[in-house]
Each structure stands twice: as C-alpha cells, then as structure tokens.
Amino acid sequence: GRTGMKYDIAVIGAGPGGYTAAAKAGRLGRSVVLFEKSHLGGTCLNRGCIPTKALLHSAELLGEIKDAGRFGIRVSDVAADQKAMHQRKNEIVESLRGAIDKLMKAAKVEVVQGAAQITAPGVISCNGTEYEAEHIIVAAGSKPAMPPIPGSDSSGVYTSNDLLEGDGKEFSSLVIIGGGVIGVECASIYLNLGCKVTIVEMAEHILPPMEKEIAQRLAVKLKRMGAVIEASCQVKAISGEAGSMSVTYLDKKGKEQVACAEAVLMAAGRRAALEGLFGDGVEPEMNRGALVADADGHTSIDGIYAIGDAMAGNVQLAHVAAAQGENVIDVICGGKGAVDMSVVPSCVYTCPEIASVGLSQEQAKEQGIDVVVKKLPTGSNGKSLIAGGDGGFVKLVAAEDGTLLGAQLVCNRATDMIGELAVAVRLGLKLEDVAATIHPHPTFVEMIGQAAK
Numbered sequence: 001g002r003t004g005m006k007y008d009i010a011v012i013g014a015g016p017g018g019y020t021a022a023a024k025a026g027r028l029g030r031s032v033v034l035f036e037k038s039h040l041g042g043t044c045l046n047r048g049c050i051p052t053k054a055l056l057h058s059a060e061l062l063g064e065i066k067d068a069g070r071f072g073i074r075v076s077d078v079a080a081d082q083k084a085m086h087q088r089k090n091e092i093v094e095s096l097r098g099a100i101d102k103l104m105k106a107a108k109v110e111v112v113q114g115a116a117q118i119t120a121p122g123v124i125s126c127n128g129t130e131y132e133a134e135h136i137i138v139a140a141g142s143k144p145a146m147p148p149i150p151g152s153d154s155s156g157v158y159t160s161n162d163l164l165e166g167d168g169k170e171f172s173s174l175v176i177i178g179g180g181v182i183g184v185e186c187a188s189i190y191l192n193l194g195c196k197v198t199i200v201e202m203a204e205h206i207l208p209p210m211e212k213e214i215a216q217r218l219a220v221k222l223k224r225m226g227a228v229i230e231a232s233c234q235v236k237a238i239s240g241e242a243g244s245m246s247v248t249y250l251d252k253k254g255k256e257q258v259a260c261a262e263a264v265l266m267a268a269g270r271r272a273a274l275e276g277l278f279g280d281g282v283e284p285e286m287n288r289g290a291l292v293a294d295a296d297g298h299t300s301i302d303g304i305y306a307i308g309d310a311m312a313g314n315v316q317l318a319h320v321a322a323a324q325g326e327n328v329i330d331v332i333c334g335g336k337g338a339v340d341m342s343v344v345p346s347c348v349y350t351c352p353e354i355a356s357v358g359l360s361q362e363q364a365k366e367q368g369i370d371v372v373v374k375k376l377p378t379g380s381n382g383k384s385l386i387a388g389g390d391g392g393f394v395k396l397v398a399a400e401d402g403t404l405l406g407a408q409l410v411c412n413r414a415t416d417m418i419g420e421l422a423v424a425v426r427l428g429l430k431l432e433d434v435a436a437t438i439h440p441h442p443t444f445v446e447m448i449g450q451a452a453k
C-alpha cells in the first residue's frame with residue numbers, strides 16, 4: 001500500500017523505456033511514481049522515432065507526387081508547405097502523448113513533472129519534495145553527442161532536436177556530419193524537400209553497422225536524389241555562422257576538402273543524459289558518462305536499475321528500451337525477464353526501407369561461420385513493381401542445416417516485414433518452415449516465402 005510519498009517503484013524518465021516499465025509495474029499492482037522533466041514519450045516520441053517518420057512520410061509523399069507521371073497521374077503546381085508538415089507532425093506527437101497519459105492513468109502510475117535527482121539509495125528529490133522508493137529505475141535516455149570539433153558551437157550547427165521539435169528548420173543546403181541512421185533519415189527528408197545535402201561520414205561507408213552491400217544500395221539512391229556522400233572522412237573544423245557554414249574535412253586520401261552549406265547537422269551519435277541525476281555521494285559505476293548495468297538492469301548500487309539509452313553499451317533503439325523496461329519489472333517482481341533480448345531487429349526508414357535482424361552474410365564471413373544465403377531481388381515481385389519500388393532485395397542467412405540465423409531486407413515495407421523474420425530467427429525456424437508457410441499474394445511479404453524456397 002501507499003503511505004505518503006513512499007512507492008514500490010520510482011521511474012526516472014518517461015521515454016519508451018520508462019513509461020513501459022511504469023505501466024507494467026502499475027498493472028501488476030505495484031505503487032509507481034514516474035518522473036519526467038519534459039514531455040511524456042521521451043526522445044522517441046518528441047524528437048526521435050515519431051517526428052522523423054512523420055516528416056519522412058510527408059517528404060516522400062512529395063517526392064512521389066512530383067514523380068506521379070510514372071503512375072499515370074498528371075500533376076502541376078506541387079509544393080511543400082514545411083510549416084504545415086511540422087504542424088501535422090506536432091499533432092501526431094500530441095495525440096500520442098495523450099495516449100501515454102491515458103496508459104499511465106489506467107495503470108495508476110503517478111506522473112510527476114520535474115527533474116528528479118537520486119539523493120540517496122531509495123530516495124529521490126523532485127521539485128523540493130522527497131519521494132521514497134524501494135526500487136529506482138533510471139530511464140533518463142540520451143542526447144545528441146557533440147564531438148570536440150572546433151566551431152561545433154556555432155549558431156549554424158544544429159542537432160536532430162532542432163530539426164524535429166516545434167516548427168523545425170528550413171534550409172536550401174545542409175552538410176550532415178555522420179551518415180548513421182539519424183543522418184541518412186534526415187538526409188532523405190531534406191533531399192525530398194529539394195535541399196542540397198552533403199553527408200560526411202567517418203567510417204568506410206554510410207550506415208556503418210549495416211552490410212556494405214546495403215549501404216551501397218542506399219548511397220546510390222541518395223546520390224540519385226542529389227546527395228554528395230563523402231565516406232572515410234575526418235571532420236577537422238566547422239566555421240561560419242547560420243546561413244553560411246563551412247565544414248573542413250580530410251577526405252579518404254587525406255586531402256583537405258571544404259563543404260559549404262546554409263547549415264550543419266551534427267548527427268555523430270548520442271550520449272547518455274545523466275547530468276544532475278545523481279546527488280552527492282551517490283556514485284554508481286559509469287562508463288563514458290553512461291550507467292554500467294548487467295543484462296537485468298542492475299547497476300553497481302543495490303535498488304538502482306538502468307534501462308534504455310542511459311545504459312552503457314546499449315543498442316540505442318526504442319524497442320530495446322521498451323523490452324528492457326518490461327524485463328526490469330519482471331526482475332524486480334521476482335521473476336526472470338520475459339522478453340528475449342538476443343534477437344533485435346533494426347530499421348532504417350529511408351526509401352527504400354532497410355531492415356535487418358540477426359546474423360548478416362558479412363558477419364558470418366568475418367566469424368568464419370558457413371552459411372547458406374538465399375537472395376531474392378525485388379524485380380520479380382508484382383507488388384514492388386506496382387509500387388514503383390527501386391531495385392532492392394530480400395536476403396535470408398541460414399546455417400547449413402537450414403536454420404534461419406538472420407535476414408536483411410532492402411525494399412518497400414522492409415521495416416514491417418522484418419517482424420516475421422524476427423519471430424522465425426528467435427524460434428530457430430528453418431528455411432523450409434518459412435517456405436512451407438503460405439504467404440498472401442500479391443504482397444511484399446511473399447518475397448520472404450519465395451526467398452526461402
């Protein structure tokens with residue numbers, strides 16, 4: 001039962017990790033307090049997953065309409081109204097915040113608006129009030145990393161927060177530092193809006209965690225849309241001010257180059273956001289500013305747990321944070337985490353979409369694992385031709401006995417289709433199991449069944 005300001009569980013941060021944990025604990029009858037200094041939904045809802053996908057949808061629709069001739073439609077006078085695009089995005093965000101608010105009420109979670117600080121194990125201070133909780137879950141998330149490049153504090157350097165919150169930003173040219181998921185998704189939005197985009201990436205190719213073959217497909221598409229992509233480059237300095245910026249970098253031959261644009265987007269990774277969260281004397285083990293925790297979320301301090309982007313070495317994805325949120329409550333309530341963390345799909349919402357789960361052919365080669373690879377180009381798929389999709393593929397990676405180990409998709413709806421393959425990989429299904437399952441026709445997803453044959 002609840003007496004005064006005492007709770008079974010306190011959660012700091014209402015992103016996908018925190019609100020998922022709070023809702024589950026509340027449903028299980030635990031008394032729960034959830035602290036949020038900004039808005040319900042965290043990074044994901046307010047300046048991450050949802051805003052990018054809303055803007056990508058508008059921007060891609062514009063691209064498709066401009067190209068409508070190939071679908072037998074004549075259009076004229078097509079123009080983007082970026083203010084209205086942001087307005088629509090903001091309405092979606094607000095509506096989803098409302099849905100989380102309802103979820104919290106239904107689970108009887110007490111939501112406290114304010115910045116929380118852990119002043120001692122089991123004790124949290126927020127807005128001048130003390131709260132006690134047996135278990136404290138830190139789900140404080142992350143923020144854009146600012147590498148120490150001279151000039152990165154210039155007025156013309158923006159982060160994804162600036163581009164995604166409120167009315168966003170309009171540019172006619174943009175240099176993006178970092179060709180990771182956030183960099184390429186923002187590139188895709190701005191290219192469709194007619195902006196000139198240059199991507200400067202440190203690794204050998206964009207989307208470094210993905211296979212080279214996939215990165216190349218996307219690079220070809222982005223270049224066709226007008227992007228300049230510079231890989232294996234090291235940014236040395238940024239200069240200028242908003243409206244006229246220059247980025248100096250060493251290209252792959254070590255030669256100095258300069259890219260100029262109205263603005264610079266810093267998309268060079270994200271760091272845990274834990275400033276001010278721990279009071280004097282509360283010192284859990286950290287690694288490069290993030291909380292060190294085991295697979296069950298235990299930090300070095302008893303009763304304090306970490307989940308999501310705030311946790312050191314974590315895969316920074318909303319569904320990973322949410323799964324850890326579920327698991328930490330199972331652990332606290334005496335069980336074992338019910339969500340299997342070993343199979344994590346990852347998605348890129350460019351056009352074509354990219355999705356991957358489990359082992360890739362490239363990783364299998366690196367690890368010396370013999371695999372069977374089944375690859376189906378999208379060219380033979382009716383639905384892909386109807387939708388006017390670019391050349392892509394469905395690739396299934398299996399052990400020699402046919403057990404599915406992973407899959408990589410580059411095609412329309414790849415991000416939805418990967419769900420089936422995540423189930424198949426997790427359950428250790430074989431290619432023949434997938435092939436023996438009737439897939440509907442005509443669909444994109446039937447490519448999975450065909451590839452498995």
Ligand code: FAD
Nearest residue numbers: 013015017037042043044048049116141308309316317318
């Ligand atoms: P967060 O969502 O960061 O939430 C943490 C919350 O804690 C914040 O609301 C913050 O205000 C609050 N907080 C912090 N400190 C305190 C404190 N002391 N007191 C009170 N409140 C506090 N992931 C995907 O899976 N799919 C995508 O498509 C995707 N797209 C993305 C696009 C962009 C541009 C970005 C930036 C990220 C994207 N991500 C995506 C990643 C995803 O947003 C994060 O992995 C996810 O939000 C992490 O969830 P979290 O709960 O750990 O933290």
